[in-house]
Structures are given as structure tokens and as C-alpha cells.
Amino acid sequence: MAAIVPVMxxxxxxxxxxxxxxxxxGTIVNIDRAIGGLSPQQIGELAHLFALLSLAxxxxxxxxxxxxxxxxxxxxxxxxxxxxxxxxxxxxRAAYDxxxxxxxxxxxxxxxxxxxxxYGGPPxxx
Amino acid sequence: xxxxSAPSYLDPVRAGVANGWxxxxxxxxxxxxxxxADAVIVGTGAGGGVTAEILADAGFSVxxxxxxxxxxxxxxxxxxxxxxxxxYQESAARKTRDKAISILQGRCVGGGTTVNWxxxxxTPPATLVHWARAFGIEGFxxxxxxxxxxxxxxxxSIAPWTVPPNANNAALAIGTARLGYRSATIHRNVxxxxxxxxxxxxxxxxxxxxxxxxxxPAALDRGATLVTRARAIAFEWRGDRVQALLCAAMDAQGxxxxxxxxxxxxxxxxxxxxxxxxxxxxxxxGVPDPHGIIGRRTFLHPAVVSAALMPExxxxxxxxxxxxxSDQFLDNARSDGPIGFKLEAPPIHPLLTATTLPNHxxxxxxxxxxxxxxxxxxxLLRDGFHPQSNGxxxxxxxxxxxxxDYPLNDYLWNGVRRAMTAMAEIQFAAGARSVAPVHGGGRAxxxxxxxxxxxxxxxxxxLATPLFSAHVxxxxxxxxxxxxxxxxxxxRYHHLANLHxxxxxxxxxxxxxxxxxxxxxxxxxxxxxxAAALKA
Numbered sequence: 001m002a003a004i005v006p007v008m009x010x011x012x013x014x015x016x017x018x019x020x021x022x023x024x025x026g027t028i029v030n031i032d033r034a035i036g037g038l039s040p041q042q043i044g045e046l047a048h049l050f051a052l053l054s055l056a057x058x059x060x061x062x063x064x065x066x067x068x069x070x071x072x073x074x075x076x077x078x079x080x081x082x083x084x085x086x087x088x089x090x091x092x093r094a095a096y097d098x099x100x101x102x103x104x105x106x107x108x109x110x111x112x113x114x115x116x117x118x119y120g121g122p123p124x125x126x
Numbered sequence: 127x128x129x130x131s132a133p134s135y136l137d138p139v140r141a142g143v144a145n146g147w148x149x150x151x152x153x154x155x156x157x158x159x160x161x162x163a164d165a166v167i168v169g170t171g172a173g174g175g176v177t178a179e180i181l182a183d184a185g186f187s188v189x190x191x192x193x194x195x196x197x198x199x200x201x202x203x204x205x206x207x208x209x210x211x212x213x214y215q216e217s218a219a220r221k222t223r224d225k226a227i228s229i230l231q232g233r234c235v236g237g238g239t240t241v242n243w244x245x246x247x248x249t250p251p252a253t254l255v256h257w258a259r260a261f262g263i264e265g266f267x268x269x270x271x272x273x274x275x276x277x278x279x280x281x282x283s284i285a286p287w288t289v290p291p292n293a294n295n296a297a298l299a300i301g302t303a304r305l306g307y308r309s310a311t312i313h314r315n316v317x318x319x320x321x322x323x324x325x326x327x328x329x330x331x332x333x334x335x336x337x338x339x340x341x342x343p344a345a346l347d348r349g350a351t352l353v354t355r356a357r358a359i360a361f362e363w364r365g366d367r368v369q370a371l372l373c374a375a376m377d378a379q380g381x382x383x384x385x386x387x388x389x390x391x392x393x394x395x396x397x398x399x400x401x402x403x404x405x406x407x408x409x410x411x412g413v414p415d416p417h418g419i420i421g422r423r424t425f426l427h428p429a430v431v432s433a434a435l436m437p438e439x440x441x442x443x444x445x446x447x448x449x450x451x452s453d454q455f456l457d458n459a460r461s462d463g464p465i466g467f468k469l470e471a472p473p474i475h476p477l478l479t480a481t482t483l484p485n486h487x488x489x490x491x492x493x494x495x496x497x498x499x500x501x502x503x504x505x506l507l508r509d510g511f512h513p514q515s516n517g518x519x520x521x522x523x524x525x526x527x528x529x530x531d532y533p534l535n536d537y538l539w540n541g542v543r544r545a546m547t548a549m550a551e552i553q554f555a556a557g558a559r560s561v562a563p564v565h566g567g568g569r570a571x572x573x574x575x576x577x578x579x580x581x582x583x584x585x586x587x588x589l590a591t592p593l594f595s596a597h598v599x600x601x602x603x604x605x606x607x608x609x610x611x612x613x614x615x616x617x618r619y620h621h622l623a624n625l626h627x628x629x630x631x632x633x634x635x636x637x638x639x640x641x642x643x644x645x646x647x648x649x650x651x652x653x654x655x656x657a658a659a660l661k662a
Contacts, residue, residue: 011491030207037211039381041527042219081486085567086590093589094225101219101481108480108494109207117497119443119476122204123322125135125330 001028003069007077008103012113023112030106049095062092135331138343139198147346149196152356152375152388159388161351163189164660166371166392168358168407171237172642173629174398175337176278176649177656178345184657188350189390190342191373194234195380196354198338202328206477209327213241222518222532226588227428229530230596235354236338237400239642242596243325243447243473244314244334246284247639248275249647256461256511261605261634265615274647282315282335284643289321292445295471297436297501299450301556302469307454314446315642323444323473357383359526361395361411366623368395394624394660397602401425401631405520405601406528408612414621419612420602421520424530425636426595427506430542431482432549433493434501434558435570441498442474455548456638461511465541468506468639469549482592484568493562501553505545510600510635512537517636520601534593539586542593546584550577565591597641602631616659617652628652
């Protein structure tokens with residue numbers, strides 16, 4: 001996830017500096033929290049999916065990288081995500097969908113993301 | 127959280143609990159419980175709420191079972207990240223088996239009515255005519271149901287929305303008008319609405335006249351018992367009668383069942399768990415189903431999305447989320463022709479928008495940076511009318527939880543393509559700078575010709591073209607003939623004398639409109655009949 005988050009959120013996160021790194025860490029914390037709120041059935045499916053993406057043959061064929069995820073370059077990961085998204089195989093498109101949902105929900109559910117998109121947050125009730 | 131920003135609004139639900147409503151949070155139980163009542167109702171949404179009020183009003187003791195938590199205005203903080211996890215099935219990430227359709231479904235006291243966008247339509251006459259013709263359902267025509275619609279409209283303050291629509295809805299009115307298409311104002315179940323736009327996260331000002339604020343408090347005032355965070359596992363039955371309802375207390379987080387059991391004995395058992403929950407409960411119970419009807423023909427109004435950028439600020443997060451609709455492509459839809467669709471506008475909040483827009487990286491970020499200019503339309507496909515539209519099938523996973531298998535076929539994709547084209551045309555007519563149908567890489571098009579040509583060539587397929595549903599219907603259909611229907615025209619299960627179904631799973635097709643008022647009216651009619659039967 002630490003490898004995928006900055007690529008998926010490229011241009012959404014603040015520019016690379018300490019704020020950027022904090023946003024990535026915050027997003028990962030939010031993802032963990034969201035996963036903690038899922039049903040046992042959903043967690044089982046996610047575990048299955050992450051196991052699939054960690055398999056060396058999947059990395060070779062989709063990411064075209066021999067690196068393990070933490071060592072893959074941003075370009076390699078972006079290409080990998082694109083191949084998941086456009087795959088002929090429904091299961092791999094579902095994997096892209098799951099990553100997409102987790103990452104974008106985690107970042108855009110977080111008030112830190114709102115200023116950049118011009119959203120002022122919920123209105124006051126006073 | 128401190129209460130520094132706490133609203134000045136009274137919370138009638140918390141007040142009711144403080145004043146002695148009988149509410150049991152099953153997740154706090156440490157030993158098994160047995161309850162008895164005249165009627166036990168599984169589910170507290172549109173069906174269960176109305177049924178509870180009518181039975182309690184008639185003097186019957188009622189137990190309500192709800193898998194989700196009791197949350198109310200004090201808890202409703204207009205934060206997507208919290209609301210989706212607390213108030214929706216599977217953290218608002220419920221999906222069909224192949225993940226092609228995302229399903230937004232409430233799971234809290236009040237069910238969908240706590241989190242819906244308040245759109246209230248009477249069942250379209252064409253739908254009721256079809257039910258009579260195709261399924262022999264007599265006594266459910268527009269005239270037959272009119273008194274029940276009137277009753278529920280009065281009860282829930284349902285009226286046309288007289289405040290000007292927000293810009294997201296206004297653009298639908300403008301775009302359709304410029305093309306010579308029809309549009310109209312939506313009726314909403316609100317009282318003193320402040321036009322905030324956060325209905326989907328629970329109404330923080332108690333304006334939405336949901337079950338949480340109307341029927342359920344009325345039932346609790348009359349002594350009903352509400353059990354929250356309890357999952358109905360199965361009806362225990364023998365011969366032609368249900369003997370008990372077995373429930374499992376959920377854990378503190380509300381996501382997994384514990385080993386603590388509750389058993390409820392009643393004269394009448396009413397399944398109101400919604401159109402995935404009710405069929406799943408019936409399947410887990412192994413009730414007689416000689417014709418294999420339970421769970422089949424489950425409908426979703428699969429919805430396709432079109433995102434445009436307007437020159438002006440749209441701010442679709444603000445204002446009543448739905449106030450304009452167009453039935454231009456529904457009114458003339460025939461049950462033997464291409465699928466019809468209803469056009470509406472959704473609320474545009476950051477999390478829901480970001481997870482809906484396709485692709486990732488710079489392209490996604492570019493769209494999100496234009497968040498305030500985003501204009502979004504949805505087209506709800508009216509499934510279940512044509513022989514090639516049979517909806518999905520609810521099945522059980524190994525752990526007994528439901529899985530909806532909803533195959534997508536060319537008949538449906540044809541509707542998706544026509545809907546994308548219609549929405550793009552309307553958005554350009556309303557002045558859009560660009561339109562990006564939600565599909566594939568999320569490419570945006572600069573004019574109508576470019577968009578319609580591209581849509582024509584889209585390779586539509588599951589997950590490349592994300593579909594959404596906020597309306598789950600069918601799976602335990604109403605009808606006189608046990609070979610084709612699960613329950614009779616009184617809402618009684620065809621094969622068990624004291625088991626009833628009163629919720630959206632009764633519908634033999636989709637509704638062709640947001641279903642809450644259809645469920646309210648049917649529930650009022652059937653629950654009134656049940657009350658009379660229990661008195662006899």
C-alpha cells in the first residue's frame with residue numbers, strides 16, 4: 001500500500017515534501033481503519049486479493065518487475081495499475097477496483113484533501 | 127469528540143431513550159435472551175417501520191430486530207468517512223458477486239430511510255399495470271393504492287420541493303428543456319428542511335421524515351421493544367408454522383456475529399430486512415420453497431453515471447441532493463422493448479465522487495481539482511420488465527451471508543449505452559465544457575458529437591463500466607400463484623401460515639422510481655391487513 005498510494009494519488013497529494021509524506025501516512029492509517037470496519041467476508045476477500053498481487057508471477061506478468069512492491073518504481077506501479085484496470089480478466093479488474101476504492105475513500109474522506117479541491121467541509125448548523 | 131460544535135437541535139431519539147423506550151443493544155449482552163411478543167419484525171427500514179407503527183397502534187406487542195446500530199441526529203456529523211461505515215451495509219462497499227455493481231444500502235435503525243436522499247414517488251401506474259397483466263396481481267392498481275399513498279404522504283410530510291433546485295439539479299432541468307425533453311420536480315419527505323445536502327449521511331437537523339423519526343418512535347412510545355446490533359439468523363419452523371426467530375448478537379463494532387443468541391417467540395413473524403436481507407433470511411431458514419423462488423428476480427435499478435464540467439460553480443454537495451428528475455426515456459418504455467431509464471442527479475461529496483470517477487493518478491486528480499464545477503447525472507435502468515431482464519439471484523456464502531449474483535447482458539448494456547448518450551446530450555445542452563461518461567479510463571469529451579461517437583464505440587463490460595445501485599427490490603415476490611410468487615396478496619408466505627414479508631423484496635419487478643414511497647404504501651396496506659387478521 002505504501003508503494004501504491006502515492007502513485008494512485010499522484011497530483012492529488014500535496015507536492016513531494018514532508019506534507020506529502022504525512023498525507024501518504026495518513027491515507028494508509030485511514031485505509032487500515034476502513035478495513036477494520038469491514039465485514040469478515042469482505043476482509044477475507046481483500047486478504048485473498050493482496051495475496052494474489054504479491055505472487056511473484058503476477059508481479060512479473062503485470063508489473064513487469066522483479067522487485068517486490070516496496071522497491072518498484074512509480075512508473076512500474078503506474079503501468080501495473082493500468083494493466084489491472086484494463087485487464088481481460090475480471091478478477092484483476094476487481095482488484096483494481098478494490099485498490100481504487102480503498103485509496104480514494106481514504107484520501108478524499110480525509111479533511112486534509114478538501115482545500116485543494118475547493119470543498120469547505122460540512123456546513124455549520126448554528 | 128467534544129461537543130463544542132454540537133447542534134442546537136433536539137435529538138428526539140436520544141430523548142426517547144432517556145425517557146424509557148425499550149431499546150436493547152444486543153452487542154452489550156453477556157448471556158442469551160428470550161423475548162415474546164405478538165409480532166416480531168426483522169428490519170427497521172421502510173417496511174419494518176411502517177409495520178411496527180401500525181401493529182403497535184392496533185394494540186399488539188412488537189419486537190423490532192435491527193442488525194445495525196441506533197444512531198440519531200447527534201451522531202450525524204455530515205462526514206462521509208464515518209457515515210458510510212456506521213450506517214451502510216458493508217461500509218457502503220457492498221457489491222454484486224462479480225463486483226460490477228456497487229450497492230448503497232442502509233444498515234441502521236431506520237434502514238435506507240435514514241440515509242436516503244428523500245426522493246418520494248408513487249409507484250408509476252405503468253409498473254402496477256404490468257404487475258396485474260404479467261403476474262395476476264389484483265387489487266394493487268393506482269386507484270387501489272391511492273388511499274395508502276395519501277396516508278403515507280400525510281404521515282411523512284411528503285410534498286413537492288418548492289425551494290429552487292441546487293445547480294446540479296437545475297442543470298438537469300435546463301438541459302432537458304433545451305432539448306424539448308420533459309422534467310419535473312421531485313417530492314420529498316422533509317419538514318423544515320434547511321437545504322443542506324447531507325441526507326445520505328443521516329439528517330443532522332431531523333428534517334427528513336424517516337422511519338427513525340416517525341414510525342419507530344411512535345411504536346416505541348406504545349411500548350414496542352427495539353433490539354439493535356442483532357442479526358436474524360433463521361426462522362425455526364415446524365409443519366406450517368414458524369416457532370421462533372433465532373438471532374445472533376453482533377460484536378461491539380457491529381460487523382461480526384458473536385455466540386450470544388436471542389430467541390423471539392411471536393404469533394406473527396414479519397420479514398422486513400430488505401431485498402437482499404429478507405431472501406437471505408428465508409434461505410438460511412430453509413423454509414419450504416418448492417418452486418425455487420426465494421432470492422431470484424432481485425432487481426437493482428442499475429445506474430450509470432455521467433460526469434461533466436460546467437463553466438460555473440455547481441457545488442453539488444450543497445442543497446437538496448435530488449429535486450429534479452426526467453422520465454423522458456422511461457415514459458414510453460415498453461416491457462417488450464429496450465430498457466427504460468429514469469434520469470436524476472446525485473449529491474456530489476468528495477469521497478463518493480472520488481471513488482466513482484474512473485482511473486487514478488493525474489487524470490483523476492485533474493477531475494477532482496475541478497470538484498466545484500462537477501455536474502453529475504445518473505440514469506437508473508428499470509430492470510425486470512423485459513424477458514431478457516431477470517435481475518440477479520441472492521445466494522448464501524459459506525458463513526450464511528448473502529451474495530447477489532447479478533449477471534449483466536447485452537440487453538442491459540444497450541440501456542447503459544443509450545443512457546450515457548442521453549446524459550451527455552443533456553449535459554452539453556445545459557452548457558457543459560466537457561463530459562466524461564464514467565467508463566474505462568474516464569476520458570472527457572469536448573462536444574456532443576465527440577462524446578456520442580465515443581460512447582458508440584465503448585467496450586462496455588463489468589468493472590470497466592462501473593454501475594451503482596441504491597434501490598434493492600424483489601427476491602420474495604408478491605403474487606397469487608405459488609408457482610411464481612413467494613407471498614400471497616396479503617403478504618403471507620405461501621407455505622407458512624404465520625410468516626409475512628413486508629418490504630421491497632415483495633416487488634415482482636423493479637419500480638422504475640425511487641422505491642421508498644412504494645414500500646411505505648404497500649407496507650401500510652399489508653400491515654393493516656395483518657393487524658386485522660391478528661385481531662380475528
